[in-house]
Amino acid sequence: MTLKVAVTGASGRMGRFLIEAVQAVEGVELGAAIVRPGSSLLGADSGEMCGLGRNGLVLSSELDPSSFDVLIDFTSPEATLANVHFCAEHGKGIVIGTTGFTAEQKAYLDAAAEKTPLCIASNFSTGVNLVFSLLEIAAQVMGDEADIEIVEAHHRHKVDAPSGTALSMGEAIADTLGRDLEKVAVYGREGQTGARDRDTIGFATVRGGDVVGEHTAMFLCDGERVEVTHKASSRMAFARGAVRAAQWLHGRAPGKYSMRDVLEI
Known part of the structure; x- marks a missing residue:
């Protein structure tokens, strides 16, 4: 049919x-x-x-x-x-x-x-949805010891920020760690912000050109870091x-x- x-x-x-x-x-x-x-x-x-x-x-x-x-x-x-x-x-x-x-x-x-x-869904690509699962694993293993930052980039015409995919990445991490994303999300930084709070999840947004979509979640520990990245070319x-x-x-x-x-x- x-x-x-x-x-x-x-x-x-x-x-x-x-x-x-x-x-x-x-x-x-x-x-x-x-x-x-x-x-x-x-x-x-x-x-x-x-x-x-x-x-x-x-x-x-x-x-x-x-x-x-x-x-x-x-x-x-x-x-x-x-x-x-x-x-x-x-x-x-x-x-x-x-x-x-x-x-x-x-x-x-x-x-x-x-x-x-x-x-x-914030993103219908197979790769991004696999990334959500990888982020849950990374959060389980490293989340309590890492500073977590999410960076996303899109074309100049995108009207919302951060992207829905970036927010979904943050939700996957926060839910795994038992945190409320609405309370721990930090959307950009400027000026004298003070020392970083370990429980926060930072978001940075880039807009320009014809970038289809790029997302990276970083788990930054003392001495090492893990990055999970997805790049869409079409x-x-x-x-x-x-x-x-x-x-x-x-x-x-x-x-x-x-x-x-x-x-x-």
């Missing part, structure tokens, strides 16, 4: 990779490609837009529940919440790669997961993971799932 997938934000950088990834997977079909109302690309062929040749599916600004089984959404928090509401109303699964949600918005997602299956790593998540999510019971659930790690 063919799985029909809809992609929102289809004309954006990530949307184009998602369309390419969907079309590359056997048994998965692009059911809809959604762009914002008023876009100059409305009515254009989605395959041709991505440089893949015509596929006969034109860009639309409205979701039709008959056109897809699972929606993939890498847009903005506000747009994602509207799409989650639509999917919950029509019993459709949704894969969410959007980051930057507020606490209130996260609560809304939790409530929606009682009606329909959601797969939410958004296709995220797109393939999202399509894999859509395949896994289809037919699941309502609930809030993660990419680690998909990968069983």
